[in-house]
Ligand SMILES: Nc1ncnc2c1ncn2[C@@H]1O[C@H](COP(=O)(O)OP(=O)(O)OP(=O)(O)O)[C@@H](O)[C@H]1O
């Protein structure tokens with residue numbers, strides 16, 4: 001429908017350029033973006049034709065183009081969400097969005113699944129445990145790295161960051177499994193928490209160090225002169241000052257663990273311990289067809305805690321970055 | 328009492344910020360550390376506080392050696408240049424923080440914070456955060472926090488430098504009164520010589536990690552021990568002119584001046600403050616001849632800069648007596664006010680045992 005206006009418009013532009021001879025800039029402009037900017041259109045002024053009319057047409061085309069573009073982008077993101085909102089209440093959900101034939105039966109069916117609710121609890125345990133571990137260790141490590149003069153500190157950080165993608169990446173799964181087996185961590189929440197935290201820590205330290213670097217040392221020195229111990233300085237001064245950073249790390253860790261599939265899938269065999277992400281993959285019929293009613297309902301329940309957490313944390317602390325991540 | 332012996336601090340990288348300092352500060356004394364930027368004032372203060380470990384030398388506070396005692400155990404309070412008020416605590420919590428560390432019960436420490444705050448006229452602001460205070464109020468909160476813990480010594484690192492000129496004068500008077508009242512030994516860092524002269528019982532002038540002179544404001548102002556101190560102290564820099572001593576007279580920049588007793592013959596540097604110069608409209612043998620280059624209005628007086636052959640000579644003249652630019656004038660140093668330096672050391676005797684003014 002209105003999708004067509006896009007190629008039409010840019011063709012029209014090109015046609016005009018051919019006459020006007022202003023090729024270079026205008027061409028790049030119209031090819032690069034669907035919606036021409038005001039200056040782009042204004043450059044086409046000064047034709048002998050009825051300038052006002054063509055101006056109005058161009059304006060209309062620009063508006064339509066912009067709206068189409070936005071609608072496409074919005075639709076791209078909104079449709080899945082809309083599906084997530086309607087499908088769970090639909091008696092016969094498909095993969096398209098439709099006005100639901102309202103029912104709560106899907107929830108009932110999901111509750112009958114022995115693993116659905118426990119898996120959400122498992123997700124909470126693993127995400128919460130990892131977040132606590134990551135925040136604690138990252139805060140301590142970042143504080144030390146930010147305040148102490150350690151030779152080769154930056155190199156260390158970069159190597160850690162580089163390796164972190166390897167540690168929990170697919171390539172390391174076999175050795176990780178091997179390690180977890182030897183340590184008796186297979187089928188334990190602790191195994192999953194440690195593995196995932198290990199992967200998240202370097203980036204968390206990196207981000208936290210940036211926050212720590214952004215807080216002046218005079219606060220801590222002032223407290224030190226008044227006789228505060230290192231622990232007191234950390235509790236009374238440093239932690240409150242970098243709280244937005246801690247909140248950011250915590251949310252980021254939770255979201256990461258919440259969506260992790262591979263590591264818990266490999267490290268946990270007992271479905272009683274499996275987190276939501278893994279259980280989601282079991283919601284198929286015996287024939288291998290997806291049970292859309294269960295999948296949609298479970299997806300809704302599965303995504304709610306993360307959404308709630310985002311809203312809560314950003315209300316309470318506000319996400320902030322001190323000038324982004326510096327080297 | 329604070330005492331330093333051979334205190335040296337070398338930073339990694341070879342910067343010698345403190346270079347063998349010896350000093351004694353008496354109980355209850357208001358002591359100013361004065362010097363240009365980078366001379367080591369902050370480093371000295373931080374070393375006394377224990378935030379820096381000296382490379383060598385010793386520190387005593389109140390008769391005990393504290394060289395390797397951690398900062399919290401030295402019983403000093405420091406006010407930082409940026410005040411370092413904790414932004415997440417309100418004024419009460421900030422003032423009470425040192426007491427909280429000492430495990431004073433909440434009600435007692437809050438009472439004490441309120442009491443200290445009222446003394447510094449901060450009672451209205453007790454529940455505000457530092458971010459909601461003006462610079463002057465923040466400065467008073469920082470002072471209150473230092474006062475509330477009754478330390479053996481105050482260490483102030485340029486506490487007035489963030490205030491505007493007017494507020495600074497008020498804060499200066501306030502600080503002096505507070506210190507008198509509390510009678511706590513105070514080390515005060517400043518690069519503003521006026522502040523040091525106004526506040527301190529004694530001043531140490533620093534340059535490149537060493538004391539160039541330690542003395543009362545009067546001593547330091549009237550008889551700077553060397554040309555560095557002479558040039559540094561005073562709101563208008565001292566005239567320092569090369570000359571020679573010989574034949575019973577000083578010959579400096581075309582003027583022939585009486586030779587103070589005790590000055591050996593040879594090359595000298597003659598110093599005289601612009602405030603101790605008079606302008607004469609007619610030629611005189613004991614005057615520096617020159618042409619008026621600039622006249623600057625100081626409010627109640629004028630600073631006149633004379634251009635002589637190879638020097639600039641400055642004199643302060645009273646209101647209404649200023650010459651106009653471009654005219655010839657003769658600057659006459661007042662008798663007994665000139666200082667003679669030889670090899671960068673003051674050699675002219677003090678007026679008390681030499682000639683009189
Ligand atoms: N942590 C440090 N590492 C290396 N050099 C330092 C350090 N701190 C200070 N310095 C150097 O020591 C010297 C004295 O510094 P200090 O901060 O004591 O100067 P200051 O007299 O307080 O100057 P200002 O009036 O500008 O505050 C300077 O040359 C400075 O560069």
Ligand SMILES: [Mg+2]
Pocket residue numbers: 368369370
């Ligand atoms: Mg300083």
